[in-house]
Amino acid sequence: MTIRTRLTLWYGCVLFCAVVLIAILSLSEVQERRERFHRHDRGMRELIEIMLGVGIPGAALSVAGGWWLTRKSLAPLAALTNAAERLNENTLAARLPRSHNRDELDRLTEVFNDMTARLHQSFERIREFTVHASHELKTPLTILCGEAEMALRDESLSTAERERCGAQLDEMRRLARIVDALALLARADAGLVELKREPVALDELVHESFADAQILAHAQGVRVELREVESAAVSGNAHRLRQLLLNLTDNAVKYNTPGGLVTMALRNKSNQAEFVMANTGHGIAPEWLPKVFDRFFRGDPAHNSDVEGCGLGLSIAKWIVTAHDGTIQVESIPEKLTTVTVKLPVFLK
Amino acid sequence: MRVLLVEDEKKTASFIRKALQAEGFAVDVCRNGNEVADLIATTPFDCVVLDIMLPGRDGLSVLRQLRESHHPTPVLLLSARGNVHERVEGLNAGADDYLPKPFELDELVARVRALTRRGAENRATVLRVSDLSLDTITRQARRGGTTIELTTREYRLLEFLMRSAGRMCGRMMILEKVWDYDFDPGTNLVDVYVRRLRDKIDAAFERKLLHTVRGSGYVLKDQP
Numbered sequence: 341m342t343i344r345t346r347l348t349l350w351y352g353c354v355l356f357c358a359v360v361l362i363a364i365l366s367l368s369e370v371q372e373r374r375e376r377f378h379r380h381d382r383g384m385r386e387l388i389e390i391m392l393g394v395g396i397p398g399a400a401l402s403v404a405g406g407w408w409l410t411r412k413s414l415a416p417l418a419a420l421t422n423a424a425e426r427l428n429e430n431t432l433a434a435r436l437p438r439s440h441n442r443d444e445l446d447r448l449t450e451v452f453n454d455m456t457a458r459l460h461q462s463f464e465r466i467r468e469f470t471v472h473a474s475h476e477l478k479t480p481l482t483i484l485c486g487e488a489e490m491a492l493r494d495e496s497l498s499t500a501e502r503e504r505c506g507a508q509l510d511e512m513r514r515l516a517r518i519v520d521a522l523a524l525l526a527r528a529d530a531g532l533v534e535l536k537r538e539p540v541a542l543d544e545l546v547h548e549s550f551a552d553a554q555i556l557a558h559a560q561g562v563r564v565e566l567r568e569v570e571s572a573a574v575s576g577n578a579h580r581l582r583q584l585l586l587n588l589t590d591n592a593v594k595y596n597t598p599g600g601l602v603t604m605a606l607r608n609k610s611n612q613a614e615f616v617m618a619n620t621g622h623g624i625a626p627e628w629l630p631k632v633f634d635r636f637f638r639g640d641p642a643h644n645s646d647v648e649g650c651g652l653g654l655s656i657a658k659w660i661v662t663a664h665d666g667t668i669q670v671e672s673i674p675e676k677l678t679t680v681t682v683k684l685p686v687f688l689k
Numbered sequence: 690m691r692v693l694l695v696e697d698e699k700k701t702a703s704f705i706r707k708a709l710q711a712e713g714f715a716v717d718v719c720r721n722g723n724e725v726a727d728l729i730a731t732t733p734f735d736c737v738v739l740d741i742m743l744p745g746r747d748g749l750s751v752l753r754q755l756r757e758s759h760h761p762t763p764v765l766l767l768s769a770r771g772n773v774h775e776r777v778e779g780l781n782a783g784a785d786d787y788l789p790k791p792f793e794l795d796e797l798v799a800r801v802r803a804l805t806r807r808g809a810e811n812r813a814t815v816l817r818v819s820d821l822s823l824d825t826i827t828r829q830a831r832r833g834g835t836t837i838e839l840t841t842r843e844y845r846l847l848e849f850l851m852r853s854a855g856r857m858c859g860r861m862m863i864l865e866k867v868w869d870y871d872f873d874p875g876t877n878l879v880d881v882y883v884r885r886l887r888d889k890i891d892a893a894f895e896r897k898l899l900h901t902v903r904g905s906g907y908v909l910k911d912q913p
Contacts, residue, residue, distance in 0.1 A: 516791045
């Protein structure tokens with residue numbers, strides 16, 4: 341039972357009792373006075389008449405009035421509930437309108453607004469921190485890589501020293517790629533990345549990425565098959581869409597097993613371009629599936645400890661798809677097939 | 690060849706200068722964006738390597754000023770901001786090339802070399818390196834009298850390498866020109882393609898033309 345109904349009922353009951361009490365008291369008063377003049381026996385009937393004629397309509401009216409009153413006074417509470425329901429990391433900047441009448445609910449709204457403001461602030465701080473951190477890391481990384489490359493140019497270096505230096509340089513470059521990917525995601529989170537969009541023939545990009553996939557897969561002993569490719573134009577950014585396809589291809593090959601298979605298909609289904617990429621391999625256990633788009637998630641640790649990568653590829657893929665108003669979904673039957681489905685709205689002239 | 694390096698970070702400036710000097714460039718270093726215009730007005734440079742974040746005027750505004758006064762010196766922009774649009778913004782402002790930090794030193798040197806030689810770019814329709822030829826109209830490659838079958842991507846890779854014959858081509862440069870990627874995908878795509886191309890053009894021949902440069906790029910040339 342909602343507070344509103346409860347309050348209305350209580351209000352109605354109290355009013356009804358009050359009316360009955362008043363009726364009884366006033367009737368006994370009237371009767372007493374009449375009895376002083378002449379005897380009368382219509383007392384009971386009059387009481388019932390008053391009860392029916394005044395009490396019931398009065399009570400009904402007061403119940404309706406109470407319902408309206410409580411509804412009005414509790415409206416801020418309903419607004420607050422709706423606002424809390426809508427709240428997520430992207431809507432923290434929104435504030436609830438206040439009544440400023442200094443009642444309990446206005447106070448609650450104020451506290452709620454303060455709370456979201458504080459949350460918003462700390463979210464912003466984390467975002468800013470990531471943007472700045474990834475930027476500040478680039479200068480020392482540039483210096484480290486540069487110094488290592490200069491050291492490698494030294495002809496007097498022994499083979500062992502050269503190998504050590506080369507290995508360090510490889511790791512620094514890996515670090516540089518992680519910082520780069522992180523910087524992109526941080527800027528995207530902070531809404532600082534704007535995508536210039538134009539009509540892009542997705543089927544052409546799929547054909548291109550099929551050619552690359554074959555090359556990447558061949559080295560791993562994996563086969564790639566291109567299923568049907570229907571023509572589909574989307575409004576998008578060609579660079580980012582290429583990056584999306586390459587990230588997915590890279591995963592499909594990396595998390596495969598030798599002798600495995602990767603299939604690609606593009607369908608144009610009633611104003612929606614649907615790109616499906618499936619690969620064999622260990623797959624993803626159901627408990628890990630909700631985490632695949634998380635940053636630095638690198639698959640089931642039981643299988644993938646030796647797979648190279650930084651665990652940001654799918655996070656970037658998800659961002660690219662979302663920025664194109666599309667959806668991305670991963671399904672997996674462990675040890676059998678993992679399927680990634682990307683749906684993008686088709687460009688309409 | 691004389692290069693102006695505009696970079697305020699001392700250590701970065703120092704190894705870029707060393708690397709360019711090792712390749713035979715004369716290098717002047719400048720640390721403040723306000724001084725660039727005067728330097729360029731008094732000394733003829735063949736190329737400017739310009740960092741975007743500078744004390745004084747920032748790199749982009751220096752570049753705009755330079756282009757507004759119709760200065761033709763090629764400019765290579767360096768940036769640590771990593772903004773996705775910065776590349777486009779930089780090229781629109783009049784930069785000839787853009788390199789995000791952290792970059793590979795060889796990549797930077799290769800780009801500076803490409804910029805200083807830009808006028809002399811090979812525009813022929815049939816490209817030749819030793820006994821390897823590539824007809825850019827029929828898209829046919831031949832070596833020593835045999836025709837070599839190439840896929841579209843392999844053709845574009847070979848054409849790029851042949852047009853820059855004798856010059857080192859960095860991985861990022863190849864990804865940009867052949868794949869049209871403006872990001873480092875972190876895969877060995879380029880290496881795998883080069884290996885395939887090498888199988889096709891070099892494997893059957895005594896004399897190798899496609900060489901690896903210290904793990905950071907490739908060069909197509911006649912000498913070993």
